[in-house]
Amino acid sequence: MWSGFGIKDSGEFYPVSLQFGGLQRCGSGRFSNVYCGPMTSPIHKEIALKNAWSDTETRHLPTTQYPEIQILSKIFHPAISNLLYFYSMNANEKTVHCLVLDYMPNEMARLRDQGVKFDILDAKLFTFQLFSAIGHLASKNIVHMDIKPQNVVMDRAKGLLKLADFGNARRLETNEKTGGSYQVTRFYRPPELLFGCEKFTPAIDIWSATCVAFELFANRILFKGKDTKDQITLIIGVFGYPTDEDIKSIGVKRPRVARKEARGIETFTSKMLDSDIYEFMKSTLKIDPKKRKSAVDVLKMPIFDVIKAVPRKKRSNGIEIPDLIRYTEMNHKRETEVEPAADIETTEKAEKESKSSSSHSGEEDNRK
Numbered sequence: 202m203w204s205g206f207g208i209k210d211s212g213e214f215y216p217v218s219l220q221f222g223g224l225q226r227c228g229s230g231r232f233s234n235v236y237c238g239p240m241t242s243p244i245h246k247e248i249a250l251k252n253a254w255s256d257t258e259t260r261h262l263p264t265t266q267y268p269e270i271q272i273l274s275k276i277f278h279p280a281i282s283n284l285l286y287f288y289s290m291n292a293n294e295k296t297v298h299c300l301v302l303d304y305m306p307n308e309m310a311r312l313r314d315q316g317v318k319f320d321i322l323d324a325k326l327f328t329f330q331l332f333s334a335i336g337h338l339a340s341k342n343i344v345h346m347d348i349k350p351q352n353v354v355m356d357r358a359k360g361l362l363k364l365a366d367f368g369n370a371r372r373l374e375t376n377e378k379t380g381g382s383y384q385v386t387r388f389y390r391p392p393e394l395l396f397g398c399e400k401f402t403p404a405i406d407i408w409s410a411t412c413v414a415f416e417l418f419a420n421r422i423l424f425k426g427k428d429t430k431d432q433i434t435l436i437i438g439v440f441g442y443p444t445d446e447d448i449k450s451i452g453v454k455r456p457r458v459a460r461k462e463a464r465g466i467e468t469f470t471s472k473m474l475d476s477d478i479y480e481f482m483k484s485t486l487k488i489d490p491k492k493r494k495s496a497v498d499v500l501k502m503p504i505f506d507v508i509k510a511v512p513r514k515k516r517s518n519g520i521e522i523p524d525l526i527r528y529t530e531m532n533h534k535r536e537t538e539v540e541p542a543a544d545i546e547t548t549e550k551a552e553k554e555s556k557s558s559s560s561h562s563g564e565e566d567n568r569k
């Protein structure tokens with residue numbers, strides 16, 4: 202039994218006792234272990250438990266103020282691996298923040314590495330969900346900042362997708378700088394960051410999500426640069442050297458790479474014959490982030506008509522396309538169990554109890 206917190210619709214936390222069945226490790230990151238299995242109390246549900254720690258200035262923060270928890274407590278959407286509960290524990294003199302998240306059985310990057318190919322209908326279905334997730338984030342002034350296949354989890358059989366890993370996500374109003382070229386995994390990094398711009402904008406996620414969508418449609422990585430310069434060269438090879446207007450709008454110096462004529466995204470692959478797919482990509486892969494279509498506008502494009510068609514189409518596995526009608530709504534209510542009224546005293550008590558608990562699996566003790 203763990204003393205942790207639930208999250209109210211308002212984003213406030215309330216104390217709650219948490220219990221799990223046998224959890225198995227199902228993923229890991231540089232500063233996290235992820236376990237999957239059943240939660241048995243206060244609700245019965247398959248969950249992913251992310252045990253995360255940090256080696257930066259955030260390492261002594263109380264769990265309620267841990268940035269990933271702060272961000273996740275402000276969002277809730279069916280295409281996001283939502284934070285359901287959280288608690289903390291001490292391991293090796295570190296605070297380990299334990300996030301109870303919506304679970305999905307497949308990671309997109311692993312499917313890709315296993316050679317799984319998506320047909321056009323499924324690629325559209327998953328792209329629609331990815332863009333509805335970032336539409337929700339933009340409506341809450343949040344930028345994910347690390348959209349890539351490793352952070353996209355799916356239930357491939359049911360045709361469902363969720364965006365995961367909010368460890369790099371930022372709120373726009375904080376006015377922090379992005380750190381330019383070092384943010385967002387290289388293949389998915391938009392031109393403005395490659396050129397050294399340090400502003401956060403939701404358009405960063407639009408570029409990255411389109412690169413992920415391209416992988417769903419074409420089964421290969423769009424821009425696989427060896428380093429920052431090579432990444433810029435590959436992008437310029439398709440869209441041409443940035444115009445003076447683009448450079449001025451982004452507010453950076455001209456990139457020092459050879460000038461190239463634009464080949465255009467259509468010539469990049471001959472297999473994707475559906476012109477709606479190119480229209481979508483042309484509207485989101487713009488060098489100037491201000492010219493990229495927003496996620497909400499992307500969701501209205503003809504590429505997704507087939508996903509919205511009634512009666513719902515059957516996918517190649519014989520299962521109907523899931524009902525995504527509510528995905529374009531940006532305000533979803535959290536499905537909470539009983540919500541005991543949280544007063545400050547009980548919240549502080551739960552945090553103390555939670556901190557004094559020992560490691561969930563012991564593995565976090567051995568990782569630095």
Ligand SMILES: Nc1ncnc2c1ncn2[C@@H]1O[C@H](COP(=O)(O)OP(=O)(O)OP(=O)(O)O)[C@@H](O)[C@H]1O
Nearest residue numbers: 228229230231233235249282303304305308366368
């Ligand atoms: N909700 C989930 N359902 C299923 N698996 C998940 C879920 N969340 C994360 N995982 C798995 O755990 C892995 C690591 O999770 P996550 O990316 O959140 O950790 P991280 O520490 O931020 O990783 P990194 O260091 O790569 O940024 C994911 O790549 C995925 O395989």
